[in-house]
Amino acid sequence: KTTTKPPPQPSPLRNSKFFQSNMRILVTGGAGFIGSHLVDKLMENKKNEVIVVDNFFTGSKDNLRKWIGHPRFELIRHDVTEPLLVEVDQIYHLACPASPIFYKYNPVKTIKTNVIGTLNMLGLAKRVGARILLTSTSEVYGDPLVHPQPESYWGNVNPIGVRSCYDEGKRVAETLMFDYHRQHGIEIRIARIFNTYGPRMNIDDGRVVSNFIAQALRDEPLTVQLPGTQTRSFCFVSDMVDGLIRLMEGEHTGPINIGNPGEFTMLELAETVKEEFGLASGKQDQLHRWGWGWGHLKKYGMHKIVIKHESRMKLAEGILLINPEVEIKKVENTPDDPRQRKPDITKAKELLGWEPKIKLREGLPLMEEDFRLRLGVAKKK
Ligand code: NAD
Numbered sequence: 001k002t003t004t005k006p007p008p009q010p011s012p013l014r015n016s017k018f019f020q021s022n023m024r025i026l027v028t029g030g031a032g033f034i035g036s037h038l039v040d041k042l043m044e045n046k047k048n049e050v051i052v053v054d055n056f057f058t059g060s061k062d063n064l065r066k067w068i069g070h071p072r073f074e075l076i077r078h079d080v081t082e083p084l085l086v087e088v089d090q091i092y093h094l095a096c097p098a099s100p101i102f103y104k105y106n107p108v109k110t111i112k113t114n115v116i117g118t119l120n121m122l123g124l125a126k127r128v129g130a131r132i133l134l135t136s137t138s139e140v141y142g143d144p145l146v147h148p149q150p151e152s153y154w155g156n157v158n159p160i161g162v163r164s165c166y167d168e169g170k171r172v173a174e175t176l177m178f179d180y181h182r183q184h185g186i187e188i189r190i191a192r193i194f195n196t197y198g199p200r201m202n203i204d205d206g207r208v209v210s211n212f213i214a215q216a217l218r219d220e221p222l223t224v225q226l227p228g229t230q231t232r233s234f235c236f237v238s239d240m241v242d243g244l245i246r247l248m249e250g251e252h253t254g255p256i257n258i259g260n261p262g263e264f265t266m267l268e269l270a271e272t273v274k275e276e277f278g279l280a281s282g283k284q285d286q287l288h289r290w291g292w293g294w295g296h297l298k299k300y301g302m303h304k305i306v307i308k309h310e311s312r313m314k315l316a317e318g319i320l321l322i323n324p325e326v327e328i329k330k331v332e333n334t335p336d337d338p339r340q341r342k343p344d345i346t347k348a349k350e351l352l353g354w355e356p357k358i359k360l361r362e363g364l365p366l367m368e369e370d371f372r373l374r375l376g377v378a379k380k381k
């Protein structure tokens, strides 16, 4: 039988008059992609003080440049697998490498981060009486046998595979959250995040959206991993941050799926990136010289045009780049790659009044400037 203890009282320090109007918020992993966007949003509220804790494994101070030195902001280099003593009201616990190549790089460290890191943040939440939100993942559903995935689905996860340090690590982190909640009365929130994209994504972390955009801007072939029919559902980062804050501020523990239900195969994603970046980034000019506009090509369908006017097309330097055979390169996949993934967001809609606003086609172009700047690729005239 489980006993539910009352929530611990906030520390006397936090009860002092000075703090009553202010909210002190800890963001672990705040120098990372989602974390830094979350920090931007939290800092907009002048009542918030934000402390970021990060070991800079995959994150960067650059992502927080505009806040360094701000009186309501503090950045601490710290590894969450070590105990941490700070006084805070809320904890957004994001610290964990999120891309397969980084979490597989040192799998033992990944599982320590998920298990010991989450245990430490729960110990901290217990000591100071803070509410804690864990960014869990759609990977807890593994290679799902139920589609789309509701929160009630228990998942289909390989416990001994190369992704397990991450999938099983997050599953244990969720278990710890609920055990601290039931046993110690800690106020918990669990978000199951689905693939998220936007500016500041790590360019070299091998995730599909950042790979495709970097490849398109460098005029390299887009590497679609086999079979290419596997699906993902991509959520723009501002929608994600909005969902996380609503969950933290709301009354529901979760787990709640936060993601965009728009589902795409990797081949469709490659085509979309090509359309948004390939032609938009200057190749249009060559087409114009031939009297073919992008609208023109779209009207007839890219494939047909390329085949029908092959001889003419071959003469134009840039035009081959719109030929799907040339631009998309099929490459080997990695083990245990989930074949399909799409969130059921009924709970987020009903309990948080949240749903994503930004469609993939609207979100992808919002990454262009940031990626050009970091890749050093100028816009073609
Ligand atoms: P990210 O790699 O950009 O950010 C993670 C941050 O955590 C980095 O700044 C990294 O340096 C830091 N970190 C890693 N290990 C740490 C440790 N031991 N101690 C302190 N800091 C540490 O990844 P992201 O995409 O911003 O992901 C943030 C969170 O969201 C992660 O928990 C991830 O599992 C979850 N998530 C992300 C996605 C996605 O599509 N981006 C999907 C599902 C879940």
Ligand code: UDP
Binding pocket: 082, 083, 084, 085, 086, 119, 120, 121, 122, 123, 124, 125, 126, 127
């Ligand atoms: N912890 C921490 N900061 C705190 C309080 C606890 O990092 O402010 C760590 C602590 O070192 C421990 C973990 O959180 O490893 C769990 O703490 P808890 O008090 O729940 O368990 P215990 O210390 O009794 O094992």
Ligand code: UDP
Binding pocket: 099, 100, 195, 206, 207, 208, 209, 211, 212, 223, 224, 225, 226, 230, 231, 232, 266, 333, 334, 337, 338
């Ligand atoms: N993928 C791809 N090309 C790439 C990188 C990834 O086709 O250059 C595929 C990968 O096989 C997977 C999907 O894109 O099916 C999403 O991979 P990612 O690493 O972005 O995230 P995951 O959802 O697997 O954690």
